[in-house]
Amino acid sequence: MTGQHVHAQENHDESPSAWRDVDRYFTESLVHEDEALVAARRSSSRTTMPNAEVAANQGALLALLAQIAGAKRVLEFGTLAGYSTIWFARAVGPDGHVTTLELEPQNAEVARENLVRAEVSDRVDILIGSATESASRLIDSEAAPFDFVFIDADKPSNPQYLAAALELTRPGAIIVIDNVVRNGAVVHAQSTDPRVHGVRSVTEDIAAHPNLDATALQTVGIKGWDGLILARRT
Numbered sequence: 001m002t003g004q005h006v007h008a009q010e011n012h013d014e015s016p017s018a019w020r021d022v023d024r025y026f027t028e029s030l031v032h033e034d035e036a037l038v039a040a041r042r043s044s045s046r047t048t049m050p051n052a053e054v055a056a057n058q059g060a061l062l063a064l065l066a067q068i069a070g071a072k073r074v075l076e077f078g079t080l081a082g083y084s085t086i087w088f089a090r091a092v093g094p095d096g097h098v099t100t101l102e103l104e105p106q107n108a109e110v111a112r113e114n115l116v117r118a119e120v121s122d123r124v125d126i127l128i129g130s131a132t133e134s135a136s137r138l139i140d141s142e143a144a145p146f147d148f149v150f151i152d153a154d155k156p157s158n159p160q161y162l163a164a165a166l167e168l169t170r171p172g173a174i175i176v177i178d179n180v181v182r183n184g185a186v187v188h189a190q191s192t193d194p195r196v197h198g199v200r201s202v203t204e205d206i207a208a209h210p211n212l213d214a215t216a217l218q219t220v221g222i223k224g225w226d227g228l229i230l231a232r233r234t
């Protein structure tokens with residue numbers, strides 16, 4: 001680890017080496033991951049879901065999407081160690097705000113340390129507890145509309161999270177849902193995996209919604225074979 005440019009090369013998954021090599025090439029070439037981001041990613045070993053954070057190039061993609069959308073208020077389902085949260089907090093800038101929802105107090109505590117280290121804790125609220133309940137409270141309190149939502153918590157609840165996101169956003173808002181390909185398992189309608197059903201149900205909900213434009217992209221890389229749904233409220 002040297003200087004300001006520190007990169008994400010410590011993954012322990014079994015993705016094909018060519019995918020990892022290409023991720024490494026582009027991440028080293030294009031993605032600036034500073035000490036605070038590296039520390040946040042490493043600290044996921046102290047959470048309940050080690051290595052479940054997005055890859056560095058995916059964090060950069062989320063930040064770019066938020067900036068392209070002109071987002072100032074971001075809502076995140078699933079904080080873990082706050083790795084993606086830091087990318088969003090930096091993307092919205094000092095006058096922006098991120099609200100991130102996390103079930104596990106242990107993870108929230110690790111995230112809080114990381115947000116302080118990254119000097120963005122003043123623009124982030126971590127709401128601890130079930131994301132469904134936290135989102136309901138935001139709806140009940142008539143929280144100001146969000147511009148960008150990242151859904152990355154427990155996958156069976158994706159349909160509830162989309163429903164909440166639709167109540168908490170303005171027209172033009174962007175909704176990104178992570179981990180929707182799951183090594184190709186998404187096409188197995190008979191799967192007994194509730195996470196696959198969560199992805200398939202939310203896909204059906206988006207398809208049926210009159211005010212959502214959406215697409216999905218497969219991704220390969222250091223995190224294996226997966227993908228994301230990108231939707232925009234019209």
Ligand code: SAM
Binds near residue numbers: 154
């Ligand atoms: N977005 C993070 C990142 O990229 O750095 C990774 C989030 S990790 C994939 C999923 C997180 O969702 C975990 O921290 C987990 O504890 C949390 N989670 C799981 N079920 C939840 C629930 N019902 N409500 C809120 N958070 C939940």
